[in-house]
Amino acid sequence: xxxxxxxxxxxxxxxxxxxxxAMICENTLTAKDLIYxxxxxxxxxxxxxxxxxxxxxxxxxxxxxxxxxxxxxLGIPAILLFGVPSYKDELGSSAWDMNEPVQQACKxxxxxxxxxxxxxxxxxxxxxxxxHCGKLDERTTVDNDATLPLLAKVAVxxxxxxxxxxxxxxxxxxxxxxxxxxxDENGFSDIPIMAYxxxxxxxxxxxxxxxxxxxxxxxxxxxxxxDPANSDEALREVALDIEEGADIVMVKPxxxxxxxxxxxxxxxxxxxxxxxxxxxxxxxxxxxKMGWIDExxxxxxxxxxxxRAGAKMIITYHALDVxxxxxx
Ligand code: PBG
Ligand code: ZN
Numbered sequence: 001x002x003x004x005x006x007x008x009x010x011x012x013x014x015x016x017x018x019x020x021x022a023m024i025c026e027n028t029l030t031a032k033d034l035i036y037x038x039x040x041x042x043x044x045x046x047x048x049x050x051x052x053x054x055x056x057x058x059x060x061x062x063x064x065x066x067x068x069x070x071x072x073x074l075g076i077p078a079i080l081l082f083g084v085p086s087y088k089d090e091l092g093s094s095a096w097d098m099n100e101p102v103q104q105a106c107k108x109x110x111x112x113x114x115x116x117x118x119x120x121x122x123x124x125x126x127x128x129x130x131x132h133c134g135k136l137d138e139r140t141t142v143d144n145d146a147t148l149p150l151l152a153k154v155a156v157x158x159x160x161x162x163x164x165x166x167x168x169x170x171x172x173x174x175x176x177x178x179x180x181x182x183x184d185e186n187g188f189s190d191i192p193i194m195a196y197x198x199x200x201x202x203x204x205x206x207x208x209x210x211x212x213x214x215x216x217x218x219x220x221x222x223x224x225x226x227d228p229a230n231s232d233e234a235l236r237e238v239a240l241d242i243e244e245g246a247d248i249v250m251v252k253p254x255x256x257x258x259x260x261x262x263x264x265x266x267x268x269x270x271x272x273x274x275x276x277x278x279x280x281x282x283x284x285x286x287x288x289k290m291g292w293i294d295e296x297x298x299x300x301x302x303x304x305x306x307x308r309a310g311a312k313m314i315i316t317y318h319a320l321d322v323x324x325x326x327x328x
Pocket of ligand 2: 123124125126132133169170
């Protein structure tokens with residue numbers, strides 16, 4: 001890009017007033033860009049603040065309409081459901097149990113807020129007794145191909161319960177294809193898949209694992225999630241997921257991975273979602289509480305940064321606040 005220099009070109013000319021700045025503004029954030037994560041738990045009349053995710057709560061199914069109503073009134077188009085199950089076992093069979101919180105919540109939300117897009121997380125780590133994202137295997141941590149049919153079963157159970165979109169986060173090879181085929185075979189060819197395509201083995205998931213009780217009891221997830229040192233590999237993962245039928249691809253975490261967001265956007269030009277994860281949220285909250293940062297300005301700048309990098313959708317625990325601030 002060649003540019004005529006100073007004093008012919010003076011960038012400050014177009015920054016003088018708010019309206020001049022608005023005229024050259026390249027990226028705007030709206031409530032329609034946001035996806036609000038929700039955690040549902042067994043029991044009744046529960047609204048418990050999640051210690052590691054200030055302002056976010058564990059909801060029992062009988063109260064889950066409260067946050068959904070709030071999101072809907074603020075113009076947020078979608079929620080992302082995570083479940084804490086009432087029982088765990090080796091295989092994670094509560095993940096496809098129609099009586100468990102996620103499936104029950106899908107039903108209730110669909111009945112009362114038919115326009116709200118219900119997205120469900122498909123992974124096994126919240127449901128297995130060992131906390132890994134699939135069926136255990138001694139050599140490879142998680143047995144990839146034995147896990148695929150389990151994931152497919154979970155996805156179908158979510159669709160049957162009323163989910164509008166499936167978001168598999170497990171990082172097994174071939175997971176999009178397995179889920180796509182299972183959805184199609186069960187009459188859900190219209191249900192899109194939002195694939196956690198570039199998901200890194202990140203320390204930023206710490207506060208989530210406390211919230212979802214999903215920390216692995218032994219070892220780590222480096223055998224299936226990506227090495228944060230790699231970006232070419234992330235592009236290969238995204239290509240693979242698109243080939244297998246992903247409708248939306250995701251980059252996760254977001255803030256330390258802006259280059260990945262940008263590369264995925266430039267390379268594939270597909271609907272792109274970023275996950276502003278729990279550790280990113282927690283850092284902002286902690287610093288704001290100390291009075292060291294201006295929370296609103298920091299959060300809005302970060303959200304706009306995601307859009308500038310190429311993201312269209314943003315999953316964030318700040319969603320309600322952001323939507324409120326946008327209305328001010
Ligand atoms: C499940 C899952 C995780 C997150 C979303 N889905 C945790 C993990 O992979 O360990 C993290 C979300 C967050 O940190 O906000 N696999
Ligand atoms: Zn998992």
